[in-house]
Amino acid sequence: MTMKGISVSKGVAIGKAYRLDATKFCIIKYHILEADVEKEVARFHQAIEKTKLQMFEIKKSAEKVADKYAVILDTYSLLLDDDILINDTIENIRKHKTNAEWSLSETLNNFLKLFDNINDNYLKGKKDDLDLLVQTILKNLVGHAQETMSDIHEPVIIATHSLSPSDTIMMPKNFVKGLITETGGKTSHVGIFAAALGIPAITGVKEVTSKINSGDQIIVDGIDGEVIISPSSKTIQQYKNKQANYRKYEESLLSNINQQAESLDGYQVNLLANIESNHEIKNLHKFGAEGVGLYRTEFLYLAAASLPREKDLYENFKQVVQEMGKQPVVIRTLDIGMDKQLDDGKTNEEDNPALGLRGIRLSLAKPQLLADQLKAILKASLHGNVKILYPMISSTTEIIKANKILEQVKDELYIEKISFNEKIEVGAMIETPAAAICIDHIINEVDYISIGTNDLIQYLLAVDRVNDNVAHLYQPFHPSVLRSLKNIMHSAEKTGKKVSICGELGGDPMATMLLLGLGKIDALSMEPHSIPKVKKIIRTIRIQEAQKLADDVLKMSCPNEISTFIINEMRARFPEDFDRSLSFEKKINPTSS
Numbered sequence: 001m002t003m004k005g006i007s008v009s010k011g012v013a014i015g016k017a018y019r020l021d022a023t024k025f026c027i028i029k030y031h032i033l034e035a036d037v038e039k040e041v042a043r044f045h046q047a048i049e050k051t052k053l054q055m056f057e058i059k060k061s062a063e064k065v066a067d068k069y070a071v072i073l074d075t076y077s078l079l080l081d082d083d084i085l086i087n088d089t090i091e092n093i094r095k096h097k098t099n100a101e102w103s104l105s106e107t108l109n110n111f112l113k114l115f116d117n118i119n120d121n122y123l124k125g126k127k128d129d130l131d132l133l134v135q136t137i138l139k140n141l142v143g144h145a146q147e148t149m150s151d152i153h154e155p156v157i158i159a160t161h162s163l164s165p166s167d168t169i170m171m172p173k174n175f176v177k178g179l180i181t182e183t184g185g186k187t188s189h190v191g192i193f194a195a196a197l198g199i200p201a202i203t204g205v206k207e208v209t210s211k212i213n214s215g216d217q218i219i220v221d222g223i224d225g226e227v228i229i230s231p232s233s234k235t236i237q238q239y240k241n242k243q244a245n246y247r248k249y250e251e252s253l254l255s256n257i258n259q260q261a262e263s264l265d266g267y268q269v270n271l272l273a274n275i276e277s278n279h280e281i282k283n284l285h286k287f288g289a290e291g292v293g294l295y296r297t298e299f300l301y302l303a304a305a306s307l308p309r310e311k312d313l314y315e316n317f318k319q320v321v322q323e324m325g326k327q328p329v330v331i332r333t334l335d336i337g338m339d340k341q342l343d344d345g346k347t348n349e350e351d352n353p354a355l356g357l358r359g360i361r362l363s364l365a366k367p368q369l370l371a372d373q374l375k376a377i378l379k380a381s382l383h384g385n386v387k388i389l390y391p392m393i394s395s396t397t398e399i400i401k402a403n404k405i406l407e408q409v410k411d412e413l414y415i416e417k418i419s420f421n422e423k424i425e426v427g428a429m430i431e432t433p434a435a436a437i438c439i440d441h442i443i444n445e446v447d448y449i450s451i452g453t454n455d456l457i458q459y460l461l462a463v464d465r466v467n468d469n470v471a472h473l474y475q476p477f478h479p480s481v482l483r484s485l486k487n488i489m490h491s492a493e494k495t496g497k498k499v500s501i502c503g504e505l506g507g508d509p510m511a512t513m514l515l516l517g518l519g520k521i522d523a524l525s526m527e528p529h530s531i532p533k534v535k536k537i538i539r540t541i542r543i544q545e546a547q548k549l550a551d552d553v554l555k556m557s558c559p560n561e562i563s564t565f566i567i568n569e570m571r572a573r574f575p576e577d578f579d580r581s582l583s584f585e586k587k588i589n590p591t592s593s
């Protein structure tokens with residue numbers, strides 16, 4: 001039997017299943033006497049304190065394994081101090097005189113509803129994490145022992161409904177060869193952790209635990225996002241070959257890290273990394289990144305208990321900039337539409353957050369927020385090659401207003417006698433149809449542009465990038481997307497200003513040749529692990545051939561026809577990289593951040 005899920009860590013694992021019983025608690029509601037209310041509140045506090053202690057211990061272990069994972073655990077610890085989670089639960093206990101377990105799960109349900117309004121895949125992914133944290137508190141409330149997995153003494157593939165952070169970190173890593181969960185998306189902590197350890201993992205395999213028993217032979221195909229239960233010996237052999245091929249393939253890709261991304265006819269592209277936290281910098285050189293093309297600063301706000309001060313921002317930026325030496329670091333100003341810290345714990349309720357106060361709009365509505373960020377960026381600019389990037393630009397007015405704030409901040413720094421790079425470059429993200437259409441105006445106001453294809457596709461096609469119901473309509477190869485890209489690149493080329501692409505499409509090797517054929521691209525910025533493969537494609541093609549491919553595709557009207565054409569073309573040109581039997585390529589579907 002084959003089941004489908006979301007591949008979150010590549011590779012193939014073959015072995016015995018270990019079904020972890022991580023079923024959720026059945027929470028019973030009961031009322032408590034008025035006289036016992038404060039005792040119940042105290043019991044809740046005790047469970048929180050115990051959970052904090054566990055989190056602290058877990059974080060210490062996590063730091064030894066994967067830095068990025070440890071940062072995520074910081075967010076968990078902060079949630080334990082969160083007013084909404086704690087105070088609302090206590091209020092529920094006091095007001096409704098209900099037991100702590102019920103009161104907490106009521107708070108959680110309300111909290112989770114807030115996530116539905118967030119138009120950010122990354123934050124949406126946190127929904128499961130929050131749920132898991134509450135499960136840990138509940139375990140402590142009911143006195144349920146933490147899962148230890150201590151009876152695992154041989155290599156296994158874990159199949160479970162969900163994995164809490166404590167389960168994940170306490171896993172006997174030497175024995176865990178693969179991971180399958182029923183919940184979780186692309187950005188869930190399980191994926192980040194598994195990828196850091198190189199364990200093949202698949203999330204979102206619905207009802208997998210009802211199909212698998214401990215001891216069953218299974219295969220986790222983290223390349224194609226498939227679980228094969230009780231495979232035949234012939235299938236096992238096929239997957240052993242796939243496993244060996246993938247390992248060899250990965251090694252071979254990394255051999256190009258010191259080479260230039262240059263086409264056979266001498267066209268050079270800088271390959272840069274998209275990062276979300278400072279902890280990722282260490283890995284960038286491993287994949288041959290030539291700089292940071294997009295630093296999503298949202299994480300700094302997300303991981304902080306209160307709004308980060310300019311000083312904290314500066315320390316973070318400085319660290320990245322110094323680590324990158326002379327290489328460029330593009331710091332994007334805050335691109336978040338809804339953040340409880342910005343609204344003193346109150347949700348900024350918008351019926352349509354994707355079209356609401358996000359990106360530069362929020363920054364202009366809260367100028368001090370932008371000023372603090374810009375000051376920190378300017379100060380960090382003294383330590384290396386820093387550029388500023390404004391998100392969600394839809395008119396020149398926004399750039400002019402933001403630049404006015406930038407000038408004010410520069411004046412402050414002059415007065416304070418603090419040096420900075422006075423010629424710091426300022427760029428705009430091109431991710432709204434308005435910016436794409438008026439690119440000739442926009443480009444006059446900035447030093448460079450960076451195309452955010454994740455949002456550009458969403459807004460061009462009117463398809464919510466995080467809505468599963470319309471995922472099939474999110475088509476990066478839609479003619480309107482390709483025409484827009486071509487138009488943007490050509491307008492930019494006329495001005496001689498630099499163009500980069502920092503959306504997922506820019507890091508999709510299947511799209512590399514087509515993108516290069518559409519127009520002049522100076523840099524592609526992507527998840528660092530995609531760099532070697534994209535580089536391999538660039539090093540094997542001629543720009544003329546890429547232009548011919550783009551010309552052919554631009555004559556087609558149907559998005560599916562274009563996808564099929566591109567897939568076939570790339571498979572024919574790069575059998576090793578896109579061969580169906582190996583199927584290493586990313587699926588052509590929305591993989592927004």
Ligand code: PEP
Binds near residue numbers: 296
């Ligand atoms: C984009 O929209 O393509 C982009 C890179 O920004 P984000 O995914 O952070 O919205």
Ligand code: MG
Binds near residue numbers: 452
């Ligand atoms: Mg965007």
